[in-house]
Amino acid sequence: MKTILVVGNGMVGYKFCEKFVAKEESKQFKLIVFGEEPRPAYDRVHLSEFFENQDAKALEMAPAEWYAENGIDLIVDERVADINRTNKSITTAKDREFSYDYLVLATGSSAFVPPIKGVEKEGVFVYRTIEDLEGMLAYAAKLKAKNPNAKAAVLGGGLLGLEAGKAVMDMGLEPHIVEFAPKLMPRQLDSRSSQVLQLKLESIGLNIHLSKATNQILGDDGYITGMEFGEDDVLDVEMLVISAGIRPRDELGKNSGLEVGVRGGIVVDNKMQTSDSNIYAIGEIALYNQMIYGLVAPGYDMAGIAVEQIIGKTEALMPAAIDMSTKLKLIGVDVASFGEPFMPATKGHSIIFENKTQHLYKRINVSLDGKKLLGGILVGDASDYSMLHQIYLNGMPIPEDASQLILPASEGSAFGSAMDLPDDAVICSCEAVTKGNVCCSVLEDGNETMKSVAKATKATTGCGGCKPMVADLIKESLKTLGKTVKERLCEHFDYSRQELFDLAKLKGLTDYDTLLDEVGTGNGCEVCKPAVAAIFASLYNETANRQETIQDTNDRYLANIQRNGTYSVVPRVAGGEITPKQLMAIGRIAQKYDLYTKITGGQRIDMFGAKLHELPLIWEELIEEGFETGQAYGKSLRTVKSCVGSTWCRYGMDESVSFAVEIENRYKGIRSPHKFKGGVSGCIRECAEARGKDFGFIAVEGGWNVYVGGNGGATPKHALLLAEKVDKETAIKYVDRFIMFYIKTAQPLQRTAPWLEKLEGGITYLQNVVINDSLGINKDLDDEMQALVDSYVCEWKEAVETPEIRERYTHFVNSEETDNNIEFVSLRDQKMPKEWA
Amino acid sequence: MSLSILNTYESVATNDVKVWFKAAPISKFPKNGGACIKYKDKQIAIFNFTREGTWYACQNLCPHKMEMVLSRGMIGEDNMEPKVACPLHKNTFSLKTGENLNGSLDAIATYPVKIESDFVYVGFSE
Numbered sequence: 001m002k003t004i005l006v007v008g009n010g011m012v013g014y015k016f017c018e019k020f021v022a023k024e025e026s027k028q029f030k031l032i033v034f035g036e037e038p039r040p041a042y043d044r045v046h047l048s049e050f051f052e053n054q055d056a057k058a059l060e061m062a063p064a065e066w067y068a069e070n071g072i073d074l075i076v077d078e079r080v081a082d083i084n085r086t087n088k089s090i091t092t093a094k095d096r097e098f099s100y101d102y103l104v105l106a107t108g109s110s111a112f113v114p115p116i117k118g119v120e121k122e123g124v125f126v127y128r129t130i131e132d133l134e135g136m137l138a139y140a141a142k143l144k145a146k147n148p149n150a151k152a153a154v155l156g157g158g159l160l161g162l163e164a165g166k167a168v169m170d171m172g173l174e175p176h177i178v179e180f181a182p183k184l185m186p187r188q189l190d191s192r193s194s195q196v197l198q199l200k201l202e203s204i205g206l207n208i209h210l211s212k213a214t215n216q217i218l219g220d221d222g223y224i225t226g227m228e229f230g231e232d233d234v235l236d237v238e239m240l241v242i243s244a245g246i247r248p249r250d251e252l253g254k255n256s257g258l259e260v261g262v263r264g265g266i267v268v269d270n271k272m273q274t275s276d277s278n279i280y281a282i283g284e285i286a287l288y289n290q291m292i293y294g295l296v297a298p299g300y301d302m303a304g305i306a307v308e309q310i311i312g313k314t315e316a317l318m319p320a321a322i323d324m325s326t327k328l329k330l331i332g333v334d335v336a337s338f339g340e341p342f343m344p345a346t347k348g349h350s351i352i353f354e355n356k357t358q359h360l361y362k363r364i365n366v367s368l369d370g371k372k373l374l375g376g377i378l379v380g381d382a383s384d385y386s387m388l389h390q391i392y393l394n395g396m397p398i399p400e401d402a403s404q405l406i407l408p409a410s411e412g413s414a415f416g417s418a419m420d421l422p423d424d425a426v427i428c429s430c431e432a433v434t435k436g437n438v439c440c441s442v443l444e445d446g447n448e449t450m451k452s453v454a455k456a457t458k459a460t461t462g463c464g465g466c467k468p469m470v471a472d473l474i475k476e477s478l479k480t481l482g483k484t485v486k487e488r489l490c491e492h493f494d495y496s497r498q499e500l501f502d503l504a505k506l507k508g509l510t511d512y513d514t515l516l517d518e519v520g521t522g523n524g525c526e527v528c529k530p531a532v533a534a535i536f537a538s539l540y541n542e543t544a545n546r547q548e549t550i551q552d553t554n555d556r557y558l559a560n561i562q563r564n565g566t567y568s569v570v571p572r573v574a575g576g577e578i579t580p581k582q583l584m585a586i587g588r589i590a591q592k593y594d595l596y597t598k599i600t601g602g603q604r605i606d607m608f609g610a611k612l613h614e615l616p617l618i619w620e621e622l623i624e625e626g627f628e629t630g631q632a633y634g635k636s637l638r639t640v641k642s643c644v645g646s647t648w649c650r651y652g653m654d655e656s657v658s659f660a661v662e663i664e665n666r667y668k669g670i671r672s673p674h675k676f677k678g679g680v681s682g683c684i685r686e687c688a689e690a691r692g693k694d695f696g697f698i699a700v701e702g703g704w705n706v707y708v709g710g711n712g713g714a715t716p717k718h719a720l721l722l723a724e725k726v727d728k729e730t731a732i733k734y735v736d737r738f739i740m741f742y743i744k745t746a747q748p749l750q751r752t753a754p755w756l757e758k759l760e761g762g763i764t765y766l767q768n769v770v771i772n773d774s775l776g777i778n779k780d781l782d783d784e785m786q787a788l789v790d791s792y793v794c795e796w797k798e799a800v801e802t803p804e805i806r807e808r809y810t811h812f813v814n815s816e817e818t819d820n821n822i823e824f825v826s827l828r829d830q831k832m833p834k835e836w837a
Numbered sequence: 838m839s840l841s842i843l844n845t846y847e848s849v850a851t852n853d854v855k856v857w858f859k860a861a862p863i864s865k866f867p868k869n870g871g872a873c874i875k876y877k878d879k880q881i882a883i884f885n886f887t888r889e890g891t892w893y894a895c896q897n898l899c900p901h902k903m904e905m906v907l908s909r910g911m912i913g914e915d916n917m918e919p920k921v922a923c924p925l926h927k928n929t930f931s932l933k934t935g936e937n938l939n940g941s942l943d944a945i946a947t948y949p950v951k952i953e954s955d956f957v958y959v960g961f962s963e
C-alpha cells in the first residue's frame with residue numbers, strides 16, 4: 001500500500017481528500033493529512049460569517065469524524081517542519097517522522113504584512129484565520145468599552161479589504177479603508193466603476209482614503225493609536241486590519257530545494273507536479289502559469305487534477321486559461337467583474353451605463369465584430385452577473401444591440417432562459433458543476449428540490465452565488481417533465497399556501513389537526529402550523545387564542561418575545577392620534593410595571609420588558625383605559641401612518657388623520673400572509689411616507705391617489721399607483737379588494753411588494769381585477785372583507801376575560817416563582833436586558 | 838456563568854432514574870404544546886405531544902442564546918423525529934435525543950416522563 005501525505009488542511013487540502021475518497025482506486029492508498037491550525041479545515045471564503053454567531057463548527061468543511069470514517073488520518077495542530085526528499089519523508093514540528101510515496105503540498109498562503117514601521121503594535125491584525133477574528137473581536141470589545149466611538153482602519157481596498165471594512169463596521173467601530181492606489185478594487189474595476197462603488201460604500205458608512213502610502217504605524221505604550229501617511233497627514237485609529245495581499249507559504253519548498261517563483265509560490269506544471277515528480281502542489285501555494293490564483297475555484301480544480309494524476313489517470317490536465325471572474329459578497333453592495341474587465345480599444349468596444357444617483361455602473365466589453373462578450377463590470381446591481389458570466393464563458397451569441405444586456409429593465413429580458421445554455425456550461429464554479437449535471441440530476445435521478453439537487457451534485461454548496469440559476473434550471477427541467485413546480489408548504493403538506501387556503505375553505509375545515517389528517521401527513525412542524533393558523537384567521541377571523549399551540553410564540557402569547565424571553569406591549573394608536581389622557585395612562589402603567597418605553601417607527605408606543613405573568617395584568621389596566629391590542633405581534637395590520645393633514649397643515653388638501661384613523665380601525669385584527677401597513681398623506685409632500693407602505697393614500701386636487709405594494713424593510717420598494725383622484729369610498733373599496741386578493745393568493749411570509757412583483761401582468765393585471773372585475777370575483781372579495789371587518793374582537797380583551805386563557809401566562813406550571821434567569825441592567829434612566837457573560 | 842448553567846442539565850436515561858418527580862396534573866399542559874416546571878434549580882420543559890400520544894421533557898434553556906424559552910416553542914416532527922423549535926430563532930432539537938436538527942449547536946438534555954393517574958412525572962438521577 002502506498003502512502004500519500006497531504007501538508008495543509010485548508011479548503012483545497014480538504015477538497016483533495018474529498019475528491020480522493022470518491023475514487024475507487026483510493027482503497028490502494030493510505031492518506032495522512034497534516035494541518036497546522038487547531039481545527040479541521042473550514043470555509044475560509046465565508047470567514048466573515050464567524051462574526052455573526054462565533055460558531056466555528058458551522059464553518060467546518062467536514063467534521064473530524066468524517067476523516068476517520070473515510071479512513072483518513074487527520075493530524076491537526078501539528079506543522080510539517082521539513083521535507084527530506086532523498087529518503088522521501090517529512091518531519092513535523094513535534095519531531096515526528098513520516099515517509100511518503102506521494103507528497104501533496106496544500107499549505108496555502110498567509111496574509112502579506114508590508115514592512116511598515118510599527119506594524120508589530122498591539123491592535124494590528126490580519127484577516128485570515130478564525131483565531132485572527134477571535135483576536136479582533138476581543139480587542140474591539142475592549143476598545144468599545146473604553147470609547148464607544150472608537151475607529152478602526154483597514155489597510156487595503158481590494159476585495160478582502162472591503163469585506164474586512166464591513167466586518168469592523170459591524171463590530172460597531174467607525175470604519176476607514178486606506179488604499180495605496182487611486183481607486184478601490186484596483187485589480188477588478190476601472191476608475192469610473194470604482195468611483196461609483198466608493199459612493200455606495202460611503203453611503204453605508206465606510207470612510208475611504210485613496211492614494212495613501214502608510215509611512216508608519218503610530219503608537220503609545222505598544223498599542224496602535226494612528227497611521228501616518230506623510231507630514232501632517234495622520235489618521236487616528238485604535239485598531240488596524242491589514243489586507244494588503246497574500247504570500248504563499250512556500251518555506252517547505254524553498255528549504256527542500258523545490259523550484260519556487262521569484263515572488264514566491266511553488267512552481268507546478270499542468271499535472272500539478274512540482275520540480276520533484278513525487279511532490280504535488282495545489283491551491284494558493286501553487287505557482288501555475290507564473291501566477292498564484294487567490295480564489296477557491298481554481299484550487300478545487302487543481303485538487304481534482306492531483307487526485308487523478310496520483311491514481312494514474314495521467315490524461316487529466318489543468319486547462320491553460322483560468323477564469324478569474326469574481327463577485328463581491330458584501331450584503332447590500334453588488335459588485336462583480338468577469339472576463340476582461342478593462343479593454344483596450346484595439347481589441348474591442350465597451351458599452352457603459354452609469355447612473356451615479358443610484359450608485360449604478362455597468363460596463364460590458366464586446367468584440368470588434370460585436371458578436372462576442374469579452375468581459376465586464378457590474379456595480380450597484382449584479383443580478384445579471386450569472387447570466388452574463390455564462391454568456392462570456394460559453395462564447396454564446398449576444399443580441400445585435402448588445403446594450404440590451406445592461407440597460408435597465410426594459411420589458412422582457414434580453415437573456416432568454418438558463419435552459420439555452422450549453423450542457424457543459426459550468427454553473428457552479430466552486431464545485432465545477434455543469435448545467436448538464438444539474439438537469440440530469442433532476443431529469444434522470446429524480447431530484448426535485450434545491451436541497452436534494454445540492455446534495456447530489458454539490459452545486460450551490462460553495463459560495464452560493466449560483467443559487468438563482470440552479471433554482472431556474474430545476475424549475476425549467478421539472479417543467480419539461482410535465483411537472484409544475486410546486487411550492488410545497490413543508491414535508492407535511494404537499495400543497496402551496498393558496499391551495500391549502502382553498503382546500504380549507506372548500507372542506508370547511510377549522511382545526512389544524514383535522515386539516516392535517518385530511519390533506520396532510522405526519523405530525524406537523526413549525527413551518528406549517530403558523531401558516532395554517534394564518535389561513536384559519538383569514539378565513540374565519542378567529543383569534544390566536546383558540547388553537548394556541550399552532551401559533552408562532554408572538555401570536556401564542558399575543559406579544560413580541562424579546563432577546564431575554566420577556567415581552568413587549570403595544571396598544572393600538574390608530575393613525576398615531578393620541579390624547580394627553582391616553583398618554584398619561586400609558587405612562588402610569590409603564591411606570592408601575594417598570595417597562596422600558598420607546599416611540600416606535602409606526603407612530604405609537606412600545607413598552608418592553610414585561611414578564612410572561614405580567615402580560616394579562618398590564619393589558620387589563622390598558623383595556624380599562626380604553627386601549628385595544630395593537631397586534632404588533634401578528635402577521636396582520638400594523639399601523640396606518642398619518643401626517644397631520646388639512647386639519648392643521650397649511651398645505652393639506654384633505655384630512656389625512658381622519659382617513660388614517662378610519663382605515664386603521666377598518667383593517668385592525670385582519671391576519672394575512674405577512675404583516676401589512678398603510679399610510680395616508682395630506683398632500684404630495686408625503687410626510688406619512690404612504691408610498692413606502694403596503695397601501696397608501698395621498699390627497700391630491702380632486703380626490704385621493706391610491707398606491708399599493710410598497711415596502712420599507714429589507715428590500716425597499718415604492719408603491720405603485722392603482723387609481724387616481726378617486727373619492728374616499730372608492731379608494732377604500734379598491735384597497736379592500738387588493739388586500740383580500742393578496743390574502744388569498746400570496747405565499748406564507750410574502751409581503752405585498754414581492755407578491756405584486758411576482759403577479760403575472762403586474763399592476764395592470766391587478767387594476768383589471770380590482771377595478772374592472774376581470775375575474776368576476778369582486779363581489780366575493782367585498783363580502784369576505786366586510787365579514788372580516790364585522791367580526792373583529794380585541795383578542796387581549798378575550799384573553800384577560802377568559803380564565804383558561806389567562807392561565808397560560810405563567811412561567812412555571814408547578815410553582816408561583818418567576819424566571820430567575822432574567823436580569824436587567826440600567827440604561828439612560830430606564831432598563832435593558834443584561835448581556836450574557 | 839453561562840457554562841455553569843448549561844452544566845446543570847444532563848440527559849437522564851430511564852434506567853438511571855432515581856427520583857420520579859411529581860410535576861403537575863396533565864391538565865396544565867396544552868395539547869400538542871408545552872409548559873415549564875421547576876425542579877430544584879432546574880427549569881424543565883414538558884411537552885404533551887398529543888398527536889403521537891407521547892410526552893417529552895427537556896431543559897428549558899436554549900443553548901443558542903441561553904434563554905429559558907424552549908417550553909414556549911412549537912413542537913412538530915422532521916422526518917419522523919419529534920422536535921421542538923425554539924421560539925426565539927427557530928433552532929430545532931430532537932425531543933428524543935436532544936440533538937440540534939438544523940444546525941450544530943450543542944444537544945439539549947432530555948428527561949424521561951411518565952404519566953400516573955393523570956399526573957406528569959419527570960425522571961431525575963438526583
Ligand code: SRM
Binds near residue numbers: 570711751
Ligand atoms: C418596535 C419597532 C421598531 C421601533 O422601535 O420603532 C419594530 C420592531 C420590530 N420589527 Fe419592525 N419595527 C417597527 C417598525 C418597522 C418599520 C417602520 C414602519 O412601519 O413604518 C419597518 C419598515 C416598513 C415596512 O415594514 O415595510 C419595519 C420593518 C420590519 C421588518 C422587515 C419587513 C420587510 O418586509 O422586509 C421585520 C422583519 C419581518 O417582519 O419579517 C420587522 C420585525 C420587527 C420585530 C417584530 C422583530 C421580531 O420579530 O422581534 C421587532 C419587534 C419589536 C417588539 O418586540 O416590539 N420589522 N419595522 C417598530 C414598531 C412599529 C409599530 O408600532 O408596530
Ligand SMILES: Cc1cc2nc3c(=O)[nH]c(=O)nc-3n(C[C@H](O)[C@H](O)[C@H](O)COP(=O)(O)OP(=O)(O)OC[C@H]3O[C@@H](n4cnc5c(N)ncnc54)[C@H](O)[C@@H]3O)c2cc1C
Binds near residue numbers: 463
Ligand atoms: C476573508 C476571506 C474571504 C475570501 N473570500 C473569497 C471569495 O469570495 N472567493 C474566493 O474564491 N476566494 C476567497 N478567499 C480566498 C480563499 O479562501 C482561498 O483561495 C482558499 O482558502 C485557498 O485554499 P488553500 O487550501 O490553498 O489555502 P488555505 O485555506 O490557506 O489552507 C492552507 C492550510 O495549510 C496550513 N499550513 C500551512 N503550512 C503548513 C505546514 N507546514 N504544515 C501544516 N499545515 C500547514 C495552514 O495553516 C492552512 O490551514 C477568501 C479568503 C479570505 C481570507
Ligand code: SF4
Ligand atoms: S430594525 Fe427592527 S428588527 Fe431590526 S433590530 Fe431594529 S427593531 Fe429589531
Ligand code: FES
Binds near residue numbers: 924
Ligand atoms: S435562543 Fe433559541 S434559537 Fe436562538
